[in-house]
Amino acid sequence: MSRILIVEDEERIATFVGKGLRAAGHAVDITGSGEDALAALQASDFDLVILDVGLPGMNGFEVLEVLRGTGDGVAVIMLTAQGSLEDTVRGLDGGADDYLVKPFRFEELLARVRARLRDSARPQETATPSFGGVSLDVRTRRARVDGREVDLSAREYALAEEFLRHPDQVLSREQLLNSVWGYGFDPGSNIVDVYVRYLRGKLGEERIETVRGVGYRLAG
Known part of the structure; x- marks a missing residue:
């Protein structure tokens, strides 16, 4: 069973996504702020983070920067209402593994969750290409x-x-x-x-x- 952290301040979306992921067999924790998310990630191990950009206080980009700055390689899927290429590039450049624009179909999010979890489970190459x-x-x-x-x-x-x-x-x-x-x-x-x-x-x-x-x- 994979453990997933949802970081989303819109309660309706967080509840909807959490319910769907639990039904798919995942363990889910939910937090509504970037500060609480970082505290949760420091206290426990997660397999994947679903991270909203538009959080109150510390936004998703800032959370990602802190996360990657500490060397935490947990898989991250970013959610945003902003669909511009610049925002997508910023998120991926900052170390996000995937990016999904609201509104989205839960089936698409679930497919991306499965793909990112497969990537995380894949053995890392040790060669120097x-x-x-x-x-x-x-x-x-x-x-x-x-x-x-x-x-x-x-x-x-x-x-x-x-x-x-x-x-x-x-x-x-x-x-x-x-x-x-x-x-x-x-x-x-x-x-x-x-x-x-x-x-x-x-x-x-x-x-x-x-x-x-x-x-x-x-x-x-």
Whole structure:
């Protein structure tokens, strides 16, 4: 049984989601503020956090920043009424594992919960993937480019790792979206292109080639 923390100040939504998750076989705790959420996470172990952005006082982005700053890698799905790409990027860049915009269907949330719990249960790779002067240390989650250390956000790192696990292969936008952001993420989003642009700026423009009409390839 997985233990899930819901951080949501709208009682109606928190009750609805909690009831559905319990019916699906999960243990659920509910809190309505960021401060209480951090206290709960410090006191107990959770498998996943469903985190609302629009919390009173400390908002969801700030909770996530504190959480990741302490090295806590618990899976986080963010909920928000704000559907802009900038907010999505901010949440994912801050270390969120998934992002869902209100209003949402419970079936979609449940599918994302299952996907994130599967990801958490998957054994971590211990190898250090490298190709064409780029290498990643999976243990410390640091990147090196031509011998120099480069800072990558959590999502940039995940995208770089996907390329390095498939060097010189053409990866479609759909493949990258599913592997880095998870099944169920909006297929019409251009977030893959946005993050490829970010990654090119850090790894080198020439390293990630665009294969027109297909996707992208990490070139040596």
